[in-house]
Amino acid sequence: EAKSTQQLFVNYFEGLSERADNFLDMTTKIKNALINHEFELYFQPIFCTRFDEIHGAEVLIRWPQKDGSFITPDQFIKVAERTGMILNITQWVVIETIKNLQRLKSLGFTGTMHVNLSTRDLESESFVEFIEELLKEDPTLSNYIVFEITEGAMMTDLEAARAMMYKLNSRGFEFSVDDFGTGFSSLSLLRELPINQIKIDRSFINNMLTKIADYAIVESTLFLAHRLNCNVVAEGIETKELQEILKSMNCEFLQGYYFSKPLPLERFIEKYLNKGS
Numbered sequence: 001e002a003k004s005t006q007q008l009f010v011n012y013f014e015g016l017s018e019r020a021d022n023f024l025d026m027t028t029k030i031k032n033a034l035i036n037h038e039f040e041l042y043f044q045p046i047f048c049t050r051f052d053e054i055h056g057a058e059v060l061i062r063w064p065q066k067d068g069s070f071i072t073p074d075q076f077i078k079v080a081e082r083t084g085m086i087l088n089i090t091q092w093v094v095i096e097t098i099k100n101l102q103r104l105k106s107l108g109f110t111g112t113m114h115v116n117l118s119t120r121d122l123e124s125e126s127f128v129e130f131i132e133e134l135l136k137e138d139p140t141l142s143n144y145i146v147f148e149i150t151e152g153a154m155m156t157d158l159e160a161a162r163a164m165m166y167k168l169n170s171r172g173f174e175f176s177v178d179d180f181g182t183g184f185s186s187l188s189l190l191r192e193l194p195i196n197q198i199k200i201d202r203s204f205i206n207n208m209l210t211k212i213a214d215y216a217i218v219e220s221t222l223f224l225a226h227r228l229n230c231n232v233v234a235e236g237i238e239t240k241e242l243q244e245i246l247k248s249m250n251c252e253f254l255q256g257y258y259f260s261k262p263l264p265l266e267r268f269i270e271k272y273l274n275k276g277s
């Protein structure tokens with residue numbers, strides 16, 4: 001049955017204010033979470049196909065709740081991007097990553113840590129300043145940290161991204177294009193920005209053994225990346241079969257549940273750094 005126009009308006013505005021409430025609610029919750037140290041970092045190993053050994057880890061944020069559940073990053077990162085809270089989150093992630101790295105290095109870990117950045121980070125002057133400050137304390141930092149950025153985030157404000165990426169690249173930081181192939185992006189990014197690595201999105205990896213188009217995209221991405229002197233990470237490796245085929249295609253690095261889910265630091269150490277002890 002038809003609703004009156006007026007009723008539709010009422011519904012619309014009620015929906016709107018409800019969404020606004022949720023939004024404000026989430027902003028406050030994120031702020032409190034930072035103050036109360038509620039966030040945690042998990043680490044997912046990235047494997048090197050050439051030496052069959054761990055190469056590094058992607059740093060992934062987790063927000064555990066009192067009832068033992070988690071608010072997933074997909075649920076709060078987007079809100080944090082809209083409110084600007086992402087800048088605080090990213091700085092927290094970087095500082096915490098450095099702390100964890102010190103422990104990992106003391107146990108013999110020499111790999112890289114891959115930290116996710118958002119558009120807002122790229123556009124913020126304070127982010128570069130923040131990194132410069134950290135470099136004063138530890139000039140070797142750029143050897144251990146790789147920044148992952150999606151094509152979409154690079155494209156949002158290409159000039160800002162370019163300026164920031166060149167500044168950090170001149171300090172020795174490397175950049176990885178996250179979720180490659182999924183956005184409305186342009187291959188010219190690969191020519192215009194200082195990019196060292198491409199991460200092929202797991203949606204292509206998932207289906208490459210059954211869908212000829214996905215196989216073709218993976219194969220072509222590897223070819224293009226290598227021609228541009230970039231190395232490649234295949235995400236979402238869930239089976240031995242995928243591991244083997246990507247190794248045979250000379251994909252340098254692999255990441256996925258087949259190797260390990262993201263782990264808290266202590267579990268990561270147990271699994272990868274306590275060999276033989």
Ligand code: C2E
Pocket residue numbers: 044059060061072073074077090093116117118178179202235236237238255256257258262
């Ligand atoms: P992403 O950067 O593409 O990260 C990879 C996601 O894929 C992670 O989800 C990881 O747990 C998941 N994954 C890894 N291997 C497999 C696999 O074999 N199969 C499947 N199905 N999934 C796999 P997660 O941790 O839930 O993170 C989701 C997204 O949230 C990330 O996607 C990233 O965009 C964002 N995110 C996570 N942590 C941070 C952070 O510290 N900062 C920012 N800005 N974004 C973050």
Ligand code: CA
Pocket residue numbers: 058116148178
């Ligand atoms: Ca990532």
Ligand code: CA
Pocket residue numbers: 178179199201235
């Ligand atoms: Ca990704």
Ligand code: CA
Pocket residue numbers: 179
């Ligand atoms: Ca993703």
